[in-house]
Amino acid sequence: MKISDALLAEAELAARIRLSVTRLARRLRQQAAAEAEVSPSQVSTLASVDRLGPITLGDLAAVERVQPPTMTRIVAALDEAGLVSREVDQSDRRIARVQTTVAGRKFLERSRSRKEAYLAARIRTLDADDRAILARAAVILEKILEGEGQ
Numbered sequence: 827m828k829i830s831d832a833l834l835a836e837a838e839l840a841a842r843i844r845l846s847v848t849r850l851a852r853r854l855r856q857q858a859a860a861e862a863e864v865s866p867s868q869v870s871t872l873a874s875v876d877r878l879g880p881i882t883l884g885d886l887a888a889v890e891r892v893q894p895p896t897m898t899r900i901v902a903a904l905d906e907a908g909l910v911s912r913e914v915d916q917s918d919r920r921i922a923r924v925q926t927t928v929a930g931r932k933f934l935e936r937s938r939s940r941k942e943a944y945l946a947a948r949i950r951t952l953d954a955d956d957r958a959i960l961a962r963a964a965v966i967l968e969k970i971l972e973g974e975g976q
Contacts, residue, residue, distance in 0.1 A: 857944045858937040871900045875910055880923035
């Protein structure tokens with residue numbers, strides 16, 4: 827195999843993986859938001875707040891890569907749904923920090939369980955050889971992502 831053929835094969839593999847991961851991520855977001863009137867952006871934001879909170883809206887907007895006015899709307903909807911709470915910073919009353927509520931954590935747990943159940947059901951349809959290959963692929967994907975300040 828010539829070097830140009832190898833590079834083309836790598837590019838094709840990269841494109842196939844990107845498309846598959848994108849489609850899988852979309853299906854999982856749909857599973858996550860299935861329970862309530864919560865958008866995929868809201869679920870993503872809620873997960874970030876749970877992982878990083880208490881966090882300011884500005885920092886949260888940066889993490890989620892949206893503009894601050896967009897983040898304000900997302901957090902307002904999550905607050906109204908009782909999934910997050912806002913607390914004013916005692917040292918600077920202009921700053922509010924957002925954190926997950928008990929209801930928000932329970933929502934995330936149900937959401938994650940639903941996504942894992944969806945994947946488990948799909949994996950059960952595969953034969954043993956394909957499941958073994960998929961287990962190896964998971965290890966390889968984890969290697970690809972190692973060291974990338976997620």
